[in-house]
Amino acid sequence: MALYRAQIGFAMDSALPRDIVTINPHFAGDAPQALADALKTNLIAQSTIGAGKRFVVKIYDALKSPPSYPLATAESSTGFWASGFPREVALCLSYYAAFNRKYTRGRLYIPATLIGGSLGLRPTAGQITTALDFRKVFTDNLPPGHVWNQYSPTLKHSEPVTDVWVDDEWDTVRSRGLRGTVRQTIHLANPLP
Numbered sequence: 001m002a003l004y005r006a007q008i009g010f011a012m013d014s015a016l017p018r019d020i021v022t023i024n025p026h027f028a029g030d031a032p033q034a035l036a037d038a039l040k041t042n043l044i045a046q047s048t049i050g051a052g053k054r055f056v057v058k059i060y061d062a063l064k065s066p067p068s069y070p071l072a073t074a075e076s077s078t079g080f081w082a083s084g085f086p087r088e089v090a091l092c093l094s095y096y097a098a099f100n101r102k103y104t105r106g107r108l109y110i111p112a113t114l115i116g117g118s119l120g121l122r123p124t125a126g127q128i129t130t131a132l133d134f135r136k137v138f139t140d141n142l143p144p145g146h147v148w149n150q151y152s153p154t155l156k157h158s159e160p161v162t163d164v165w166v167d168d169e170w171d172t173v174r175s176r177g178l179r180g181t182v183r184q185t186i187h188l189a190n191p192l193p
């Protein structure tokens with residue numbers, strides 16, 4: 001059985017490759033195209049995504065050294081999302097395999113745009129539930145013999161995910177931020193007394 005890394009990309013605020021926000025779960029299985037198609041179906045079933053939102057699912061061999069090319073691809077719609085929130089803001093879907101300890105834990109940062117609602121000091125119970133519901137994208141209606149796995153690149157070992165949780169704190173993923181386009185500068189004529 002192979003170990004796959006799914007790269008689920010959402011084009012946010014433009015169609016430029018640098019503006020693609022990704023989520024990268026791992027799966028054990030043997031049919032990459034069937035896995036990509038199942039993930040596409042599950043994403044469309046998410047109430048905050050649906051069929052009209054653009055995303056691309058690419059399946060890679062998780063153990064292959066770079067350069068690694070997609071084994072399978074599935075995509076939905078065209079264009080891009082108008083995020084409406086700072087793209088760095090997310091809720092962390094944390095998970096582990098059997099034991100909650102180092103090398104058996106993982107995290108997937110679900111963008112606030114995919115969660116919906118408004119940004120407050122803390123996420124609402126509904127927003128936490130929506131983030132928890134993303135587990136269904138990775139567990140429901142997968143091809144026979146496929147399972148969502150926690151993968152440790154340090155140990156080169158993977159096990160099926162057994163537990164998930166989302167806490168009540170927003171997370172920040174700096175790499176998802178926009179690039180600055182405007183700068184305002186003030187020259188201090190005589191800063192010394």
